[in-house]
Amino acid sequence: MKSMTGYGRATSAIEGFSLTIQVSSVNRKTLDLTIGLPDEWESLEPAIGELVRKFASRGKVHVDIEVTGDKSATEATWDEAAAAAALERLRGFAERQGVAFKPTPELLWQVANSQRRASEFPTAEAAQAPVVETLTSALRNFSAMRAREGESLMVDFIRRNEALHRLVETVAARAPQVPANYREQLLKRLREAGLELDLNDERVLREIALFADRCDVTEEITRLRSHFEQFTALLRSDGEIGRKAEFILQEIGREVNTIGSKANDVTIARAVIELKNELERVREQIANVE
Known part of the structure; x- marks a missing residue:
């Protein structure tokens, strides 16, 4: 896993000049690449972009290439x-x-x-090899930083995924009790209203059955468990994670919303609120993952 936030820098010398390349990035849904380089080297931009894409597939990435003359070059003008x-x-x-x-x-x-003679600026052809070599070093430093950030995010995601799983298991344990509680409350309200009905009365049984069907969250819990397994496997996989993770989190959110609308129970409602809060934190963090 890699974070989309990173920075890398490398320097080298080229024909009496000092070459400094810096690569930085922040989160972005797609790869948004900008390159700043001397006008004389504009023809190198496609090669630079191709090299950057080998190290980054998402994020707003900026490559800054700066060339300055050293003292010896100035004295020789x-x-x-x-x-x-x-x-x-x-x-x-x-x-x-x-x-x-x-x-x-x-x-x-x-x-x-x-009558000073300007130092002869390296041509794009002469600069290509040094630029590629220096950019590669900068990108390796950049990628290493994104990997370190990614490791920290991984630890946080695993912890939050476990918290989500515990909350869902709380819902799963509570869900079977909801129809029974509803039955007791229904009979209590009927008695308070002076309507003594037998527990085996067809009308009571029909009402309880309809309620049990409406508040059944078995399918949602099963799908959530599957989503959590997929999310955990994705976190441990190689390659791009961000877009796939966003889709899984979207599906988790749908199931949680469905449980919240179906389960007529205070304990489950509280668990759903916590699930939504924790899920939002995960969504905020996954936006930083490549």
Whole structure:
């Protein structure tokens, strides 16, 4: 199991430049990938996207590729020939204007700076291999963090699944008593109303039978037990879990709602409320799972 929240970073050098790649993600139902990289490397975007998809199938993932020049690259940007040519043009201009030309250190500095040669930025072709290698390292760190987060979520899910199971078993143990309790309450109300009816009276038996049929939650409990088994097996499986888990939780929610509407009993009603609360917590957490 992997969380959809993660971060990974890796650095390397490329032709006198420093390459830094960061990968981060938050939860999202589908894979929403954005890539920030130098304009000169725009052609690398498809390869970057393909590599990211090997590590992430869900989540809002952002890849940031930053390139900066190091000190040695900056010092190597002087273009002495261009600066000398510019200085010679200034000398000729001054002579044509009848002005004595005596270059000062300040003037030399200004001319040299104006003729700095920008460091040659690596081409996309030259950058592809270093970018892929560095991105792979960043993605491995990113995936490791998501796996660690996933382990914590796994522990929490197992604990909550067990709590859900206990609540359902509470309902299962209480459900057979509901018709008997209803029968006693019915007879009590009839007696209080001055209507003495025999327990074997056909009308009483029919009413109790109809009530027992309406409040029978045997099928719902059976399906819930099956859903819990499926959920536990899914949590322990490899690959994508999130979407399948969301479907199972949706089915669990339907069964719980049905029990709540059918079971006319205070103890079961309380258990249903707790089931819904616990189920909502699981749903919130499963939204963070890939």
